[in-house]
Amino acid sequence: MSHLTAQEQILDFVRGRYPQAEIDATQDIFALGFVNSLFAMELVMYVEKTFDVTIPNEELRIDNFRTATAMAELVARLSPTVAAA
């Protein structure tokens, strides 16, 4: 189990994919202009596998993935265990 919070883990993943960009937890990664559909797919897979959640179709909205904070909130909604940690 990672000692990092969900938000920190997600931020690490995004920064790892785009090391040239300076990204913080509240930054809209889609507004940066380099996120493509391939990365969007990777992002969804990463969140589902890392936090052992299944993201239902109705939660697959861009607003849930714009920032690391929004993704962490999504994870918290889908996984009470993560929310309590």
Added chain:
Amino acid sequence: MTLVAPVPVQVVDRRSARAFVDTHVVPYADEYDRIGRVPEDLLRHAAAAGLWAPFLSPESGGAGMDLVTLGEVHEEVGRGCSSLRSLLTVHTMVAWSVQRWGTPEQLDRWASELSGGETLGAFCLSEPGAGSDTSAIATTAVEGGGGWVINGVKKWTTGGQRADLFLVFARTAASIGAFLVPRSTPGVRVTPIDDMLGTRASMLAEVSFDDVVLGPDALLGPSSGFTAGMVLTGTLDLGRYSVAAGSVGIIQACLDASVAYAAHRRVGGRPLSELPLIQAKLSDMVTDARAARLLLAEAGRLKDAGDAGTIMATWIAKYFASTAAVRHAAEAVQIHGANGCSPDYPVARFYRDAKVMEIIEGSNEIQRITIAGQAEREMTR
């Protein structure tokens, strides 16, 4: 002429897939290539063998097959006939998309028929003016009257001559959407495309949509630009995985044919297989077949684990396997000499089919750009 063997074998793993292919596909594949189609009897045998969508859940009529095994099965089919494997590929893309993105109602409507092969799927993305560049898609889907109206033309649709259900990517007001379009819908017109270089029995078609009216349930996945791209990416990823598997099958087929030929063909009183230059070609085939198979298995393992790394692993597997298939198919023809250029041996077919693998589901140029981009990111981390 008999085009199929009579009794299907139930496919559950590589071994049974190999038995099915050796019995039902290998003896007839050259004839399918010549006549430009896979006969209905073989499509039915593939259904009886459970080949069409074994990865679907048991609730959907599938066998819940893992994707590593699916890759092995598609490799075996690709070893026998790239055209049949191509039909499996596009059907797999449609069936997987319905399972991954479909509503409960869409699953109820389609999953069982896709699983059993009663409904065959095809993937409609490319257009006369748009291949890998999806931003150039001109087909439109206009929302209105509680549903959608689709207009446009799709080209190079594998299986289009035979498919019952098209997964159509079309431009919406917001972005690109994926739509399930039954072939029987008024306004759908299918025009066969024949005499292609390779996969000549894969029943390619141009499919046009002229004011095709669909209900709201035709849209696959949530109606947002964010998910539309993912439906396309996920579907192409699985297609790429299947093409990689088929490419491994082509390499293996080239090896099998070349070893057999080199063993009996004599030059200067010695078998061809004793010549060092022939041995070099065979050893490279063995090595690349194993390497490509390992890359494919790694991509499949990551898929089964739900690991995001599978997307890049699949790009790499497809790039390696397809380029190796082209290389070794050329060498297989070379080993066979004039015989390799004739219809009496299958290697000419392998040669033509292999070239197609470098182009479909993302050209090798696109793959290299993507793979190099990943390398650059990893270096700068």
